[in-house]
Amino acid sequence: MNAKTRISCGLLLGAALAACSSAPPKPEAVAHMIQPQRVTDHRGADDLLTAGLGLDGLRAMAAPAFADPANPTPAELRRRAIWANWRGIADLSLTGSYGQAYGSVASAPGREYSALATVPGAKQPHRVLVQVPDNFDATKRCVVVTAASGSRGVYGAIAVAAPWALPKGCAVAYTDKGAGTDYFDLTDQRGAREDGTIGELGVDTLAFTPDAPVGASGVAVKHAHSKDNPEADWGKHVKQAAEFALAALDQAFPQAAPFRFDNTRVIAVGISNGGGAVLRASEEEGGWLDAVVAGEPNIYAADAPGARSLYDYTTEAALLMPCAMLDLPAESLPQPPLRAQVEPRWTARCATLKAAGLVTGADAKAQAASAHAQLKANGWTDEALVAGALSVGFDLWRAVAVTYASAYGRYGVGEHPCGFAFSAQNADFSARAATAAERAAWWSEGSGIPPGAGVGIVDTTLAPPDFTLPGLQCLRALQTGSTDDARRVQAGIAQTAAHSPKTRRPVVVIHGLDDGLVPPAFSSAPYVAAARAANPDVRYWQVRHAQHFDGFLALPAYGARYVPLLPYVYAALDQVDATLDGRRELPANALISAQPRGAGSVELSQLAIPR
Structure with missing residues (x-):
């Protein structure tokens, strides 16, 4: 019919x-x-x-x-x-x-x-x-x-x-x-009921009950940990x-x-x-x-021809785009936070990429040109790079990569191959227990991908001088490498x-x-x-x-x-x-x-x- x-x-x-x-x-x-x-x-x-x-x-x-x-x-x-x-x-x-x-x-x-x-x-x-x-x-x-x-x-x-x-x-x-x-508080063993209110594991029917080890703490996120x-x-x-x-x-x-x-x-x-x-x-x-x-x-x-998975270009952007931003005209980047506040971090990223052998050039200008050229060679347009500056400014590339790596590999709580987890956090980004008010608002205020709604990313690999670089390199290696974890994530991507x-x-x-x-x-x-x-x-x-x-x-x-x-x-x-x-x-x-x-x-x- x-x-x-x-x-x-x-x-x-x-x-x-x-x-x-x-x-x-x-x-x-x-x-x-x-x-x-x-x-x-x-x-x-x-x-x-x-x-x-x-x-x-x-x-x-x-x-x-x-x-x-x-x-x-x-x-x-x-x-x-x-x-x-x-x-x-x-x-x-x-x-x-x-x-x-x-x-x-x-x-x-x-x-x-x-x-x-x-x-x-x-x-x-x-x-x-x-x-x-x-x-x-x-x-x-x-x-x-x-x-x-x-x-x-x-x-x-x-x-x-x-x-x-x-x-x-x-x-x-x-x-x-x-x-x-439907985030789940591992510390308090509580999650969201069908109506969005907070229920208790073993007492209420919950929208997400993670498979977690005894004594786990922090927050389980459904997209990452289902x-x-x-x-x-x-x-x-x-x-x-x-x-x-x-x-x-x-x-x-x-x-x-x-x-x-x-x-x-x-x-x-x-x-x-x-x-x-x-x-x-x-x-x-x-x-x-x-x-x-x-x-x-x-x-x-x-x-x-030309197709790339979200995880592929996300992990590439997370590594290279902060440095490449320096090779684009300042007036072309309408992005928060202000360029003057983030430019020192972009310059530092160029230096650490050079030390890791991921870009070439004797100074930040040349290194930024190298990062920019790599992105262009891999299919990025300057229009996409300019708009992508917003994702750089809000650290969105890392947030996506962390969650999706866990999802593609079907990793549970505590199993992320790059050591990432989620938790309520103190001002210095250290993990702490969530408050009852924070937990109650997760269902209505969350985006499904931390950070946000009082839940942040716990990165166990943070190290100076470019604190997030070790974790980002690990995430990228799951796309480009051949370890058991890399093959596991790549198999999950293929299923999509x-x-x-x-x-x-x-x-x-x-x-x-x-x-x-x-x-x-x-x-x-x-x-x-x-x-x-x-x-x-x-x-x-x-x-x-x-x-x-x-x-x-x-x-x-x-x-x-x-x-x-x-x-x-x-x-x-x-x-x-x-x-x-x-x-x-x-x-x-x-x-x-x-x-x-x-x-x-x-x-x-x-x-x-x-x-």
């Missing part, structure tokens, strides 16, 4: 609906594998889209308060999680024009259905959650399934999917794709979230049941890791998925490789050409070239002056020179939805010459969105 036919069946709810389902259903349309474990109502001052905060509340610098910081309620945790995830993904600054030039923060009353689900073979569950708006259109029967960006919690894609889907009467299905913010290599199963996580959506809709609208893949439209959308996850979902068997929109996807088309789509369907891949975290030359470009051989309906939008983090466009130096990516994601959703309805042809490929806002505010006309 094609997309147009399934929608026309959905238009008739009585006898006609029965006629649509009278033929034996396809196997992929049958089983609802997970039933809702928790159902909550969200109306009035606590809606689905912003938890009642509205645009002003989302813009507020202070997080929504907990009445008792050590014992927040599920509603308080949810509100803060929604606040944190909106701010981490969207540009909510006054000049960003969110909710005016593009996007929506209009109140969306409805219900949420949530559960813990487990993909076959996994040791730990992933969170699934479905938002069903009161205006759900039972004639259209639409589900937008999404996956958290980065390693965020289950609300980690709320700004990506919900502003488009909820006003149109579509349900939204979320997954944290096996990562998320032993599941969740990235290998991203597509399965997305499909399972869509299956959960059908079960939730059956419960929400029993008079219109059954909701099945052959009578319900399913569109997948995500950005960053979530973008990679929805592309991986297109590899799953069956006609369950109608269209895909992937923004700035972390996707590894292993056999395609993308494969050709199984079914022909509309797919739009959108990527900023200035992306400095997931450069398109290593990800989208090789993936699109390979995927088109199996699915000619793959389209590629390349956006000039767009980098990876819309949320950082609130920084004036970034907002002035870069455009947001979310407007293109919403526009692509509009276009594929119209394509499925038969109202337009597939979106065309596009090289988009967007214009940054400069000192003004974002105007839709500056974005040059394809029509």
Whole structure:
């Protein structure tokens, strides 16, 4: 049954609906594998889209308060999680024009259905959650399934999917794709329950229970310590979230049941890791998925020319990029902290790289040129390097490499081959026990990758003069070396490789050409070239002056020179939805010459969105 036919069946709810389902259903349309474990109502001052905060509340610098910081309620945790995830993904600054030039923060009353689900073979569950708006259109029967960006919690894609889907009467299905913010306090043996509150090991059902040695201390992080290599199963996580959506809709609208893949439209959308996850979902068997929109996807088309894994270019950048920054014009680096504060550390990195034989040159200038030339030879563009300065400034490369090395190698607590761990920390970065208030806020405030939310990286290899260099060299050797640990991590990376789509369907891949975290030359470009051989309906939008983090466009130096990516994601959703309805042809490929806002505010006309 094609997309147009399934929608026309959905238009008739009585006898006609029965006629649509009278033929034996396809196997992929049958089983609802997970039933809702928790159902909550969200109306009035606590809606689905912003938890009642509205645009002003989302813009507020202070997080929504907990009445008792050590014992927040599920509603308080949810509100803060929604606040944190909106701010981490969207540009909510006054000049960003969110909710005016593009996007929506209009109140969306409805219900949420949530559960813990487990993909076959996994040791730990992933969170699934479905938002069903009161205006759900039972004639259209639409589900937008999404996956958290980065390693965020289950609300980690709320700004990506919900502003488009909820006003149109579509349900939204979320997954944290096996990562998320269900941190576990090893010292106190406490972790997050399904509702986000803190529970005790052996007493409560927890969202993440690590396999840890007796007497372990610090913090276990699900992405790093699940032993599941969740990235290998991203597509399965997305499909399972869509299956959960059908079960939730059956419960929400029993008079219109059954909701099945052959009578319900399913569109997948995500950005960053979530973008990679929805592309991986297109590899799953069956006609369950109608269209895909992937923004700035972390996707590894292993056999395609130019493709590089995230771990490969992350560990390379962590070592070389601080030094290479010195070879770029100072005025080209709009990055915090200020260049004057970090330049001495970059100079020191050049010297230690020279001592390690990783760059050449007699002085810092020549050494920086050597590091820059190596990155360029390996596929980095100057645009990606300039935007990547932000990741250097926030030590993001190291944070990603530490967590992903553990995940790829399926290492448990205390097993990291480079000696890294996570813990609450003192001012001198020494480990300490977490407080009850810190622990209570992890679920709503964490990003899924420390440091952040009161959890830091414990590096047992710190040594002067370049304190983090020994650990970074160890992490890089897991990519380039041949030890048992290196082979173990490399095998995990190989398991994340993308494969050709199984079914022909509309797919739009959108990527900023200035992306400095997931450069398109290593990800989208090789993936699109390979995927088109199996699915000619793959389209590629390349956006000039767009980098990876819309949320950082609130920084004036970034907002002035870069455009947001979310407007293109919403526009692509509009276009594929119209394509499925038969109202337009597939979106065309596009090289988009967007214009940054400069000192003004974002105007839709500056974005040059394809029509």
